[in-house]
Amino acid sequence: MIDANNYQLYGAFGDRYDLHTPAHHYQHDHQFLIQRIQAIGGLGRVLDVGCGTGVFLEKALAAGLDPIGLDPAPAMLQLASQKVGKSRVRLGYMQDLDDQKAFNAITALSWSLNYCRDYEELCTVLTRCKEALHSGGGLFLQVAHAPHAAKQAPDFFMDYEVGPGGPQDIVLKYRFWAADNQTMMAEYNFECISMADSFSEVHVLKVADAILVARAAEEAGFIDLEILEDYGGGPLEKTINPFIVGRV
Numbered sequence: 001m002i003d004a005n006n007y008q009l010y011g012a013f014g015d016r017y018d019l020h021t022p023a024h025h026y027q028h029d030h031q032f033l034i035q036r037i038q039a040i041g042g043l044g045r046v047l048d049v050g051c052g053t054g055v056f057l058e059k060a061l062a063a064g065l066d067p068i069g070l071d072p073a074p075a076m077l078q079l080a081s082q083k084v085g086k087s088r089v090r091l092g093y094m095q096d097l098d099d100q101k102a103f104n105a106i107t108a109l110s111w112s113l114n115y116c117r118d119y120e121e122l123c124t125v126l127t128r129c130k131e132a133l134h135s136g137g138g139l140f141l142q143v144a145h146a147p148h149a150a151k152q153a154p155d156f157f158m159d160y161e162v163g164p165g166g167p168q169d170i171v172l173k174y175r176f177w178a179a180d181n182q183t184m185m186a187e188y189n190f191e192c193i194s195m196a197d198s199f200s201e202v203h204v205l206k207v208a209d210a211i212l213v214a215r216a217a218e219e220a221g222f223i224d225l226e227i228l229e230d231y232g233g234g235p236l237e238k239t240i241n242p243f244i245v246g247r248v
């Protein structure tokens, strides 16, 4: 199993995550998901697998849903519990999920699922997700899609954010490329100028092919699977960051 805490982004520097990636970055994705989950009905009980700092949990709770987050990185969960309370976060690995018919929807956003080691491990996780859902429950994944990524490391994107030292105190440089058709590389360079701290690391994202992930979901027993380009709901076209939706 890949241990998320070995990545500085979630481990040693996890407490800075909301500084470089604030919640508003994902607002359209979150709105889209909340509407789809509300349409399922039931008690609105949602499990967010790899919830990170709880940006989706917070919005789901505000929308009247009943969310719980699961993540193995204590630094990330600490920020999540500040947003939604300790009772809504669980420390653990998706590989160990063992709830039975407990949720109306499961989400795994921003490539959390791509920390599975290989296709077999992904199938196991998706089977556990299926068992954790009530009949009629929904699955909402956002996965890395290497077939649409650059074949070599491109130039960095740069995000500047407000930090403790003021505007543009935080700089996040990032870039993504395909090592092969199922492996996405993600490089992150973080710098906080006022605190004089920084790190740089490359993440290896496995099973980074939405068609393969949808096949694994089908093998696990999910039905009505669709691969969507983005929150607009159109079919997969050219993105490296599609949604996969399905139901039990």
Ligand SMILES: C[S@@+](CC[C@H](N)C(=O)[O-])C[C@H]1O[C@@H](n2cnc3c(N)ncnc32)[C@H](O)[C@@H]1O
Residues within 6 Å of the ligand: 002, 003, 004, 005, 010, 049, 050, 051, 052, 053, 054, 055, 056, 070, 071, 072, 073, 076, 092, 093, 094, 095, 108, 109, 110, 111, 112, 113, 115
């Ligand atoms: C890019 S972050 C995304 C966080 C959140 N879903 C979001 O949208 O902001 C990926 C998250 O996956 C978590 N993760 C990595 N391996 C995991 C595993 N085996 N089980 C559950 N979560 C894992 C990391 O700790 C991290 O919080």
